[in-house]
Amino acid sequence: MQFLSSTIGRLAAAILRRDLLRVRDAGCALSDGKLDTRVYLSANSPLHSFGDAFNSMAGRLAVLMASHKELTSAVSHELRHPLMRLRFRHSLVMEAVTPDEREHNLERMSEDLDLLDRLADELLTYAQLERAEPEVRLEKLQVAPWLAAIERQGREMVGARGDDLALEFRVCAIELRAEPRYLARAVGNLLSNAIRFASHKIRVTVESDPSGSRIHVDDDGPGVPTGAREQVFEPFWRGDASRDRKAAGFGIGLALVRRIARWHGGDATVGESALGGARFTISW
Incomplete structure (x- = not known):
């Protein structure tokens, strides 16, 4: 033994x-x-x-390493073009013969500096959210006052676009269970995206039932091709020329939308809209 x-x-x-x-x-x-x-x-x-x-x-x-490599590659790509334009405009300013030429090129340089500032802001936001998943505490959210702030921001963005774009809100829920700040960021990103691509109309719908809650943002723009409906949520991905022609973003906003939706135990998806363009949905 x-x-x-x-x-x-x-x-x-x-x-x-x-x-x-x-x-x-x-x-x-x-x-x-x-x-x-x-x-x-x-x-x-x-x-x-x-x-x-x-x-x-x-x-x-x-x-994390793959994300780091992707981030490094994307940042270098995004920085290259505005920096090249700044260098070119600087040489034109130095060689300008008239005050009007100098003023014109200084204005263009200011636009590129604004672009770099927005890029830095989005990169910092993405890096903060990428570092670690926050503790998301869902709470009872009164839809009307919460959505009113988002609607005000949306109408300001529509006004800045300067055309007859119609923005409609349909509220089919009184309360939601959500983290107000993060969800507002996600809906704001979807609204900004819709304003960028819509031709004449955007509709935001909030609904909730025993099966869960959903927020839809519809537009009548060019839509998202079937083969790109997962890629649009990847960081720094931007579509083909048909949808990208008016884009001024950096491909981070929709990645944040999906991340926030998943923090709520749900997801973000895109499909076809009855308006003829894209329907982005946050469901949880």
């Missing part, structure tokens, strides 16, 4: 040592940049749960 116990003990120690070496080797590989490294341990291993935690960490690290 003592021999059997000793044999079982040595076997258990050997298995433990083997699994520890596997985890150690995987950690070394991960530190060397091999982000696809994973540890596969037997379900009976005393380190099985540790291996699962390691794999979860490695997967998250791979996602």
Whole structure:
């Protein structure tokens, strides 16, 4: 019996040592940049749960590194064009013969500086939300006063566009359970997107029933092609020329919309609108 116990003990120690070496080797590989490294341990291993935690960490690290590379590439792309224009306009200002030429080029430089300022603001916002998922506490939200502030901002944006764009709000719910600040940011982003692409009309609908809550933002613009309806929610993705021709954003707003929707336990989607353009929906 003592021999059997000793044999079982040595076997258990050997298995433990083997699994520890596997985890150690995987950690070394991960530190060397091999982000696809994973540890596969037997379900009976005393380190099985540790291996699962390691794999979860490695997967998250791979996602973060991919996001970092994407962010770096996108930022360099977004910065290149306004900086090139600023350099070009600066040379024109230095060579300007008349005050009117100088004033014209200074105005264009100011526009590019505003563009860079908006880009920096969106990047900071995205970075803050990317760092960690906040603790989202859903609370009872009275729809009318909450939506009134968003409507005021929307009508200001419509006024700045300077045409006859119609903005309609349909409220089919008295209360929602949501985080007011984040949800307002998401709806504001959808509204800004719709104002950018709509031809004549935008409709915002808020509804809630026992199955959940939904906010729809419809427009009569060019819509989103079926093949791009997931891509539009990817950071820094911007569509083809047909929808992008009037775009002044950086492809961050819709990514934030989906992130906020998922913090609420829901999602953001896009489909066809009865108005003829796109229908963006936040559901939770």
